[in-house]
Amino acid sequence: MKHLTFVAVLGLSACALAAGIHTEAQAECKLASIEQTWIDAAIRGDRATLDQLLDDSFVETMPNGARRTKADVLVAPTLPPGSAQTLGELKVRVFGNVAMVSGVNHYTPAAGMKATSYAFTDLYVRRGDAWLVTSSTTTRGDSA
Numbered sequence: 001m002k003h004l005t006f007v008a009v010l011g012l013s014a015c016a017l018a019a020g021i022h023t024e025a026q027a028e029c030k031l032a033s034i035e036q037t038w039i040d041a042a043i044r045g046d047r048a049t050l051d052q053l054l055d056d057s058f059v060e061t062m063p064n065g066a067r068r069t070k071a072d073v074l075v076a077p078t079l080p081p082g083s084a085q086t087l088g089e090l091k092v093r094v095f096g097n098v099a100m101v102s103g104v105n106h107y108t109p110a111a112g113m114k115a116t117s118y119a120f121t122d123l124y125v126r127r128g129d130a131w132l133v134t135s136s137t138t139t140r141g142d143s144a
Helices: 002-044 047-053 069-077
Strands: 052-062 067-069 084-095 098-108 115-128 130-143
Touching: 002 047, 002 084, 002 098, 002 115, 002 130, 047 052, 047 115, 052 069, 067 069, 098 130
Parallel strands: 052 130
Antiparallel strands: 052 067, 084 098, 098 115, 115 130
16 A cells, blocks of 8 residues: 555656746746747837837846836837847746746848947846746847
């Protein structure tokens, strides 16, 4: 009987571990998707989507050291027509209800112009079923 109980506990532990890995992988995919949604919304000037993605406590530190709140982002001018952003080198780390996404944003101000690379680190918090961005820090990298 003890042997059967041990095997049952071992099996349940393996299932719980597998479920945790699956859940973490789902969170990583979701967060990478949110990053893309975020830059798409910035390009389109989609303030409703930005409002949903950014936590009310959101603070962004820009490459020049300036800081913006969620309210600042929501009233900021849209990006110039023809501009583009491409994400690369995404690395997602999940720590329970907190996650960090880092990567490089290659920003092109207009068609035919040279892109500039910006390294970023974004901090997320899970509130219920939603992941919200609470902080973003960006530094200027070399031109792409």
